[in-house]
Amino acid sequence: MPIFIDRRLNPKDKSLGNRQRFLRRAREELKRTIRDQIRTGKIADVDAEHAVSMPARGTGEPSFNDARNSGSRRHVLPGNKHFAPGDRLPKPGQGGGMGSAPGRTESEDDFRFVLSREEVLDLFFEDLELPDMVKLNLKEILAFKPRRAGFAATGSPTNINVGRTMRNSHGRRIALRRPKQEELDAVAQEIASLEAKPQNAEMRQRIVALQEELERLERRRKRIAFVDPVDIRFNRFDAQPVPNANAVMFCLMDVSGSMGEREKDLAKRFFVLLHLFLKRRYDRTEVVFIRHTHEAQEVDEETFFYNTQSGGTVVSTALEEMHRIVEQRYPSREWNIYVAQASDGDNFVTDSERCIALLDEQIMRLCQYFAYVEILDERESHIFGATDNGTSLWRAYSAVKLRWSNFQMSRIATPADIYPVFRRLFARQPGYQKSGERGG
Amino acid sequence: MASISGLLFSGSDWDFRTLSRAYETIEAIATEELHLDVYPVQMEIISSEQMLDAYSSVGMPLMYRHWSFGKHYLYQELLYRKGGRGLAYELVINSNPCIVYLMEENTMALQALVTAHAALGHNHFFKNNYLFRQWTDAGAILSYLDFAKGYIARCEERHGVDAVEEILDAAHALMEQGVFRYHRPPKLSSEKQREGLRERLEYEERSYNDLWRTLPPSKDGTKVRETDTMAERKKSLKLPEENLLYFLEKNSLILEPWQREVIRIVRVIAQYFYPQRQTQVMNEGCATFVHYTLMNLLFDRGLIGEGAMLEILRNHSNVIFQPGFDDPRFSGINPYALGLDMMQDIQRISTAPTAEDRDWFPDIAGNGDWRQTLLDAWANHRDESFIRQYLSPTLIRKWRFFVLADAANDPHYEVASIHNERGYQSVRAALAHSYDIGASRPDIQVVDVDLLGDRHLRLQHKVKDGIVLEGGSRDATLRHIRKLWGYEVSMVAVDAQTGATLHERSTSQIGE
Numbered sequence: 001m002p003i004f005i006d007r008r009l010n011p012k013d014k015s016l017g018n019r020q021r022f023l024r025r026a027r028e029e030l031k032r033t034i035r036d037q038i039r040t041g042k043i044a045d046v047d048a049e050h051a052v053s054m055p056a057r058g059t060g061e062p063s064f065n066d067a068r069n070s071g072s073r074r075h076v077l078p079g080n081k082h083f084a085p086g087d088r089l090p091k092p093g094q095g096g097g098m099g100s101a102p103g104r105t106e107s108e109d110d111f112r113f114v115l116s117r118e119e120v121l122d123l124f125f126e127d128l129e130l131p132d133m134v135k136l137n138l139k140e141i142l143a144f145k146p147r148r149a150g151f152a153a154t155g156s157p158t159n160i161n162v163g164r165t166m167r168n169s170h171g172r173r174i175a176l177r178r179p180k181q182e183e184l185d186a187v188a189q190e191i192a193s194l195e196a197k198p199q200n201a202e203m204r205q206r207i208v209a210l211q212e213e214l215e216r217l218e219r220r221r222k223r224i225a226f227v228d229p230v231d232i233r234f235n236r237f238d239a240q241p242v243p244n245a246n247a248v249m250f251c252l253m254d255v256s257g258s259m260g261e262r263e264k265d266l267a268k269r270f271f272v273l274l275h276l277f278l279k280r281r282y283d284r285t286e287v288v289f290i291r292h293t294h295e296a297q298e299v300d301e302e303t304f305f306y307n308t309q310s311g312g313t314v315v316s317t318a319l320e321e322m323h324r325i326v327e328q329r330y331p332s333r334e335w336n337i338y339v340a341q342a343s344d345g346d347n348f349v350t351d352s353e354r355c356i357a358l359l360d361e362q363i364m365r366l367c368q369y370f371a372y373v374e375i376l377d378e379r380e381s382h383i384f385g386a387t388d389n390g391t392s393l394w395r396a397y398s399a400v401k402l403r404w405s406n407f408q409m410s411r412i413a414t415p416a417d418i419y420p421v422f423r424r425l426f427a428r429q430p431g432y433q434k435s436g437e438r439g440g
Numbered sequence: 441m442a443s444i445s446g447l448l449f450s451g452s453d454w455d456f457r458t459l460s461r462a463y464e465t466i467e468a469i470a471t472e473e474l475h476l477d478v479y480p481v482q483m484e485i486i487s488s489e490q491m492l493d494a495y496s497s498v499g500m501p502l503m504y505r506h507w508s509f510g511k512h513y514l515y516q517e518l519l520y521r522k523g524g525r526g527l528a529y530e531l532v533i534n535s536n537p538c539i540v541y542l543m544e545e546n547t548m549a550l551q552a553l554v555t556a557h558a559a560l561g562h563n564h565f566f567k568n569n570y571l572f573r574q575w576t577d578a579g580a581i582l583s584y585l586d587f588a589k590g591y592i593a594r595c596e597e598r599h600g601v602d603a604v605e606e607i608l609d610a611a612h613a614l615m616e617q618g619v620f621r622y623h624r625p626p627k628l629s630s631e632k633q634r635e636g637l638r639e640r641l642e643y644e645e646r647s648y649n650d651l652w653r654t655l656p657p658s659k660d661g662t663k664v665r666e667t668d669t670m671a672e673r674k675k676s677l678k679l680p681e682e683n684l685l686y687f688l689e690k691n692s693l694i695l696e697p698w699q700r701e702v703i704r705i706v707r708v709i710a711q712y713f714y715p716q717r718q719t720q721v722m723n724e725g726c727a728t729f730v731h732y733t734l735m736n737l738l739f740d741r742g743l744i745g746e747g748a749m750l751e752i753l754r755n756h757s758n759v760i761f762q763p764g765f766d767d768p769r770f771s772g773i774n775p776y777a778l779g780l781d782m783m784q785d786i787q788r789i790s791t792a793p794t795a796e797d798r799d800w801f802p803d804i805a806g807n808g809d810w811r812q813t814l815l816d817a818w819a820n821h822r823d824e825s826f827i828r829q830y831l832s833p834t835l836i837r838k839w840r841f842f843v844l845a846d847a848a849n850d851p852h853y854e855v856a857s858i859h860n861e862r863g864y865q866s867v868r869a870a871l872a873h874s875y876d877i878g879a880s881r882p883d884i885q886v887v888d889v890d891l892l893g894d895r896h897l898r899l900q901h902k903v904k905d906g907i908v909l910e911g912g913s914r915d916a917t918l919r920h921i922r923k924l925w926g927y928e929v930s931m932v933a934v935d936a937q938t939g940a941t942l943h944e945r946s947t948s949q950i951g952e
Contacts, residue, residue: 002463002481002559003537004456007490008544014493018510021601025507061508062916063613064882064901064909071907072847076871078773079764080842080858088852089844 023119026059034120146237155234168231178224179217187214247278247368248286248330252318252341255291255309259344263375264305267342270373270418274340288325292318294348298325313346315393316354323362332366339363339370345391352396364404372397372409373418448743452547459483459542462552463559469737470560474730475811478563479538479578483555486541492517494531494541498713501539502585504592504705506608529755532558534566534716536578549748553755556734561727568819569722571715581712588705595698607699610920611685611706618685618710621878673890680885680900684921685710687886693895694926703924718822718877725779726818732756732780764840778839782826785835786813796833828872833864843870848906882909884931895927902936909933915950922947 023030083089151164191210194203251271253259259267278285289304290296293311296318318341326337347355364370374394394409401407412418448465449458463481470476486494496513497503529550531541540558542551566572596604611618674680681687685707689700716723735756739749762777763769786804789797790813793805804813817826836859843856843866857863857870873879883902889895899921901909914931922929930946 002460002483004459005482005484007484007486007541010490014490015496015510015513017505018496018507019513020510021505021507021605022510022514059507059511060913060916061609061612062913062920063616064884064917065913066882066907067910070848071903071905072845073905073907074856074870074873075844075846076773076841076867076874077765077844078762078839078841079766079770080840081764081766083842083855083858085855085857085860085863087855089855090852091846 022059023115029059030115034115144239147240148235149238150236151233152236153233155236159234159237161233161235164233165227165231168233169227172228172231173224173226176224178226179221184214184217184221187217246284246286246334247336247338248288249275249278250322250325250337250339251287251289251304252322252339252343253289253291253304254293254313254315254318254343254346255304255307256293256313256346257308257310258313258346259308259375263342263344266375266412266415266418267373268305269415270342270371270412271340273418274338274371278338286330288322290318290321290325292321296321312348313343314348314351315343316351316358319355319358319363323358323366326366337367339367341370341372343372343374343393344376345374345393347391347393347396349392352392355393356396356400359400359407360403364400364407368406370404370407372407374409374411376411376413378413446742447745448552448738449548449748450745452549454546454548454551458548459551459555462548463555465743466552466556466560466734466738469741470556470564470730470734473737473811474733475815476560476564476730477567478560479536479567481559481563482537482539483559484539484541485544487544488520491528491531491541491543492520495528498709499531499533500585501533502582502589504589504608505596506612507605508612530554530558532562532566533581534562534572534576534578534712535581538563538566538578539582547751549744549751550755552738552744552748553731553735553752556731557727560734561730562723564730565719565723565726565818568815569715569719569822570820571718571822575715576712584708588709591705592702595702599698604702606923607702608706610923611703613917613920614685614688615706615710616881617884618683618707619714620683620686620711621714670888674888677889677891679889680887682883682885683707684884684886684899688921688924691889691891692925693891695924699924714877715822718824718875721775721779721782721823721875722818722821722826723779724775725783728756728760728776728780729783729814762839781835781838782830783814783817785832786810786817786830788834789832794834800832801830823875824872824877827875828868831868831871833859836864836867841867841871843867879904882907883936895925897921897925897927897929899929899931901931901933903933903942904936906935908942914945918945918947919950 151161187210191207191214194207194210197203249271253264253267275285275287287301289299289301291299291304291309292313292315293309294314294317295311298321299307322339326332330337359370374391394411397407397409401409410417448462463483467478470478492513494501495516496509498509503509529543529546533539533541538559540554540563542554546554566578572578592604592608677687677691685703688695689703689707692700695703735744735749735752738744744752760774760777760780762774787810789801789805790807790810793801798805807813817830821829840859842858843863845854845856857866859867883904885900885902886897887900888898918929918931928947930944930948932944933942934940935942
């Protein structure tokens with residue numbers, strides 16, 4: 001008899017470690033692929049699984065191999081139909097009809113497979129040096145919902161748990177030996193039957209004894225309550241914090257000619273990051289795209305990133321448009337409003353004042369958070385990096401920043417600059433929302 | 441046995457009792473009818489996911505960790521998910537006891553088929569074929585792999601995953617060049633050595649002739665000395681050496697002891713698989729022949745029902761499907777089909793030979809004992825010699841084999857021989873040659889190194905029929921060798937026929 005071993009219950013994923021090693025190895029290539037996919041894909045799709053094409057470079061396993069197109073060799077093939085020795089057939093490369101030159105196909109190095117969401121995020125945000133904080137879901141507690149959490153000895157009468165209470169009472173009655181009604185009835189019946197019979201001294205004595213017994217039982221029954229306050233149990237409810245479940249994210253971007261491919265790509269990453277954060281935090285996240293030149297309009301994502309428009313730059317039009325949409329569709333009582341704005345800093349000369357007014361008076365009190373990034377040329381970044389003077393929009397917003405703690409602004413030139421914009425947002429702990437005045 | 445009277449099983453569900461009964465019946469018939477001789481069997485039931493796992497770690501139940509296995513896993517998984525490739529119904533490991541993996545999804549009929557195929561067919565082949573007997577130690581492989589896995593894990597802990605991976609990458613690149621192809625004569629004991637020395641001295645004394653002393657010395661004395669030292673050097677390092685991994689393991693000056701051990705592990709595993717690579721047609725042919733014969737015997741004896749037999753035959757014919765070269769499904773010669781056909785052909789030749797068979801196979805034609813003939817063939821051949829010996833004209837005609845000459849600089853293929861009287865020999869030789877791993881893999885040897893000088897490691901590639909190495913992978917592999925050797929490595933390509941140097945490539949030209 002052979003030995004049987006049932007391995008089906010063994011731990012799965014024996015080769016998970018190998019898979020992880022492989023991914024680490026192919027990291028650079030994968031990063032590039034993911035970045036390309038995200039660049040062309042939708043913002044909301046980042047937070048999902050991705051099928052990636054496995055590149056051959058970096059993960060090849062070289063060995064000494066014969067070059068295919070050298071020397072002379074002989075192939076033996078089955079299924080000859082009409083060839084005779086000396087026949088000449090054109091090679092497939094030369095457009096011949098024989099599609100089956102022998103030899104290995106080297107397709108193994110280029111194949112597609114699916115990366116999990118975590119793996120995608122890990123690869124995508126590596127440049128951003130995103131700390132684990134994004135994985136902590138900080139909640140803004142705005143409502144509480146009762147949730148059952150065991151039993152309690154105190155509570156309001158409406159919450160009495162009858163089953164549990166009666167079980168306790170039953171246990172206590174058994175433990176204290178509370179006389180049952182049947183026992184009393186039995187004694188009473190015996191007395192009655194004895195009394196009905198002709199009496200003698202012995203029987204009378206017996207009746208007295210029984211009557212005493214009955215009295216004792218009745219006393220005991222009265223002393224030991226059927227349901228005692230110690231039996232009573234209440235359903236306990238914990239107040240479960242429920243975050244406000246809806247968030248809307250406004251993406252504002254200047255699409256005038258000065259925003260090129262690189263600028264849009266950086267802006268997109270900035271939006272992706274905020275969206276990702278919101279999606280983890282809220283049950284329902286909506287995204288509104290508003291582009292502007294000298295006038296603003298709400299558009300779909302495709303148009304937002306891939307259409308350019310010509311025209312001047314008037315930032316306040318976008319803010320007004322956003323304000324209008326909030327009023328119409330996203331009352332701030334029901335929605336958490338986040339705004340992300342990307343621009344190269346250009347603005348119509350007199351418009352900046354108007355932006356300040358709009359933000360101060362209307363918008364900032366509606367938003368949870370307003371993040372502004374100004375996308376710089378890499379050459380400019382070291383000039384402007386630390387100073388406060390800059391474009392007109394930058395100067396205007398600097399004034400706003402002083403007054404509002406939930407306003408963040410930053411200049412970015414490379415992807416690595418994006419994360420610090422959100423640092424405040426991620427670092428903020430529930431409970432000290434308003435006092436989070438740490439210097440960024 | 442109670443089961444002889446009725447069917448071994450009915451329906452498609454299996455349980456361990458039925459499996460066990462089926463194995464016992466099949467084994468009894470195999471021993472009695474085919475005279476098979478097998479290792480004890482250990483059957484393991486696994487799920488499809490575990491089968492994928494097993495695929496990716498080269499089919500072994502235990503394997504050390506390496507990223508390339510993860511890559512293969514992803515690749516296999518992908519093919520499987522897409523439906524591009526079904527999983528094998530079984531996997532069998534050349535070990536003692538012989539481990540057979542059975543997939544849980546198999547029906548009982550399939551499990552019986554797999555039992556006959558793997559637990560008896562492959563098992564017999566592993567136990568009896570000379571290559572496996574010479575080169576692999578079935579009893580020790582599992583404990584060796586266990587050691588290897590643990591050792592590499594400990595190295596990773598101590599020296600870091602990257603350091604170990606670097607050595608493994610390099611060693612994997614040389615796996616093809618990390619096997620011994622020939623047995624060496626056993627090392628003489630010191631007593632034997634002394635005796636040999638004494639005999640030689642005696643001989644020299646006996647044949648001493650003072651006349652030799654009077655010869656004038658060679659004019660070019662220094663040159664003689666130089667070739668002398670070179671010969672001496674080569675002798676001390678036992679050069680030339682074709683097992684590159686072995687040479688590096690023993691002679692590299694920069695490797696730490698643990699790195700040598702890691703190389704040794706890769707080398708041992710490569711050596712373990714070398715017989716399997718040389719016996720694909722025979723191994724699969726043997727297993728297919730055994731399962732086909734056994735299943736028919738079972739059916740004839742009324743042990744399996746018609747429904748089960750139909751299912752078995754359907755799977756059998758899928759396995760041995762061989763499209764012609766011009767079929768879009770063609771992907772080379774199916775070893776199952778060729779092996780089974782050749783073995784059934786041997787059966788035919790021994791029992792009902794034609795005049796042609798008597799011409800071609802005088803020693804086996806009509807001997808009547810096909811069982812013994814097959815047992816001999818299984819025990820004493822590898823693919824190349826098996827085909828060279830037993831491929832009959834009948835089979836060449838049946839398969840309609842033809843030989844295509846392919847010269848790189850010619851825009852045309854030329855049909856060299858077909859299945860006719862003049863072609864049989866050359867078709868057979870060409871087919872056998874294509875299964876000769878030794879001949880079809882590049883021949884690369886260590887030819888010289890001056891350990892006391894610049895330590896430049898010189899390799900030689902013997903170019904046969906003008907087939908050179910593919911440039912990109914050659915350079916990458918040379919880089920790996922340099923990593924293990926630590927000093928410059930160069931490879932010279934020499935034409936095997938003329939001895940002319942074709943070109944030379946050195947790591948100093950490649951760069952890091």
